[in-house]
Amino acid sequence: xxxxxxxxxxxxxxxxxxxxxxxxxxxxxxxxxxxxxxxxxxxxxxxxxxxxxxxxxxxxxxxxxxxxxxxxxxxxxxxxxxxxxxxxxxxxxxxxxxxxxxxxxxxxxxxxxxxxxxxxxxxxxxxxxxxxxxxxxxxxxxxxxxxxxxxxxxxxxxxxxxxxxxxxxxxxxxxxxxxxxxxxxxxxxxxxxxxxxxxxxxxxxxxxxxxxxxxxxxxxxxxxxxxx
Amino acid sequence: xxxxxxxxxxxxxxxxxxxxxxxxxxxxxxxxxxxxxxxxxxxxxxxxxxxxxxxxxxxxxxxxxxxxxxxxxxxxxxxxxxxxxxxxxxxxxxxxxxxxxxxxxxxxxxxxxxxxxxxxxxxxxxxxxxxxxxxxxxxxxxxxxxxxxxxxxxxxxxxxxxxxxxxxxxxxxxxxxxxxxxxxxxxxxxxxxxxxxxxxxxxxxxxxxxxxxxxxxxxxxxxxxxxxxxxxxxx
Numbered sequence: 001x002x003x004x005x006x007x008x009x010x011x012x013x014x015x016x017x018x019x020x021x022x023x024x025x026x027x028x029x030x031x032x033x034x035x036x037x038x039x040x041x042x043x044x045x046x047x048x049x050x051x052x053x054x055x056x057x058x059x060x061x062x063x064x065x066x067x068x069x070x071x072x073x074x075x076x077x078x079x080x081x082x083x084x085x086x087x088x089x090x091x092x093x094x095x096x097x098x099x100x101x102x103x104x105x106x107x108x109x110x111x112x113x114x115x116x117x118x119x120x121x122x123x124x125x126x127x128x129x130x131x132x133x134x135x136x137x138x139x140x141x142x143x144x145x146x147x148x149x150x151x152x153x154x155x156x157x158x159x160x161x162x163x164x165x166x167x168x169x170x171x172x173x174x175x176x177x178x179x180x181x182x183x184x185x186x187x188x189x190x191x192x193x194x195x196x197x198x199x200x201x202x203x204x205x206x207x208x209x210x211x212x213x214x215x216x217x218x219x220x221x222x223x224x225x226x227x228x
Numbered sequence: 229x230x231x232x233x234x235x236x237x238x239x240x241x242x243x244x245x246x247x248x249x250x251x252x253x254x255x256x257x258x259x260x261x262x263x264x265x266x267x268x269x270x271x272x273x274x275x276x277x278x279x280x281x282x283x284x285x286x287x288x289x290x291x292x293x294x295x296x297x298x299x300x301x302x303x304x305x306x307x308x309x310x311x312x313x314x315x316x317x318x319x320x321x322x323x324x325x326x327x328x329x330x331x332x333x334x335x336x337x338x339x340x341x342x343x344x345x346x347x348x349x350x351x352x353x354x355x356x357x358x359x360x361x362x363x364x365x366x367x368x369x370x371x372x373x374x375x376x377x378x379x380x381x382x383x384x385x386x387x388x389x390x391x392x393x394x395x396x397x398x399x400x401x402x403x404x405x406x407x408x409x410x411x412x413x414x415x416x417x418x419x420x421x422x423x424x425x426x427x428x429x430x431x432x433x434x435x436x437x438x439x440x441x442x443x444x445x446x447x448x449x450x451x452x453x454x455x456x457x458x459x460x461x462x463x
Contacts, residue, residue: 049421083422085418090418090422091419091426093423095346095369103427104426104427135236151426
């Protein structure tokens with residue numbers, strides 16, 4: 001089976017010259033869930049932002065479902081890779097939940113009726129259809145996270161990248177989110193410090209250390225190896 | 229919380245809320261032009277305009293007192309300029325300035341409190357308002373919220389350490405304003421990044437506009453005619 005995400009020799013340096021990624025090789029299979037573990041500043045989020053083309057690599061290649069990431073196909077890459085940000089408040093910017101979830105389909109040029117249908121479907125998928133007319137900033141943290149995920153699902157992505165998805169969530173919210181994510185068929189990359197949460201969804205973890213992948217193994221092995 | 233409250237009002241259900249945004253924008257525009265071009269303080273005319281707006285506030289089932297006090301937010305600025313007019317020996321001008329400011333503010337508040345922002349922007353778009361201006365309005369609305377949240381978080385942080393934000397010295401408050409804008413900028417960048425990640429390419433997508441009904445057109449025409457007729461009759 002060919003990988004749905006294939007990254008080769010990815011390097012990235014900030015404008016001040018600091019190297020954030022120092023040659024990352026990574027693969028993700030269709031339907032697979034991988035957790036990215038590692039200290040703050042080890043390069044996990046920087047790596048994730050490359051998958052959606054939000055950051056452009058200094059060198060190296062990224063292919064998403066066989067499509068190599070280039071300026072000319074950024075739109076298609078962004079449709080295939082759904083990025084769920086750590087702070088849902090940053091992700092929800094439209095006046096109502098429904099309009100927010102419909103944003104990506106509309107931006108992709110789909111007509112209003114079809115975009116709304118996709119938005120409703122995504123909201124039902126995450127159990128938030130009853131909040132469609134609400135302003136996003138009136139929701140609880142767990143509800144915001146679900147709406148943020150719905151906004152991504154409406155794009156019908158093939159890969160979900162979730163950056164610290166359990167931040168701001170209480171334990172019931174975390175359990176609900178884990179159940180929701182495990183019901184989604186997409187391949188997933190979870191960036192998290194929450195090892196129990198990662199263990200519920202992923203069998204394999206990749207450990208980032210100073211801009212490099214230090215190890216890839218089962219979560220218990222990684223936890224033992226790095227005293228995580 | 230003011231604009232969160234207005235946002236909530238805009239999603240109420242009433243005959244005014246159900247009107248097409250284009251009809252409401254045209255009616256509001258008629259009122260604004262009439263008010264802006266009033267040259268003399270004619271009490272009857274002001275009373276008629278005020279009554280028209282009052283009827284609309286009631287028909288929209290909006291809280292009357294809050295609407296009236298909310299519209300007064302412009303008065304301190306108008307008063308400051310009015311004082312200059314009085315000092316220069318032109319009290320009529322000062323009165324007109326206050327009247328025009330208040331009626332205009334009430335008109336604008338009524339429009340935004342009875343029309344959800346997305347529909348209002350859609351209506352303005354249909355009337356040919358520049359897309360760039362509409363985008364700025366939409367972002368301003370979102371980022372005002374960001375600024376408020378950041379200010380609130382900073383105030384709480386300061387109060388928790390200082391006991392009260394009142395004891396902060398002016399210099400520290402000025403420094404805090406700088407930090408507030410830096411934080412708001414960081415936050416705004418994160419929002420922009422999230423938008424780009426979801427396919428934003430510089431143009432805000434909009435839903436297909438709802439059709440303008442005959443009743444909407446009649447309302448807009450009647451409102452503009454009433455405003456003009458009152459102006460001509462009560463010169």
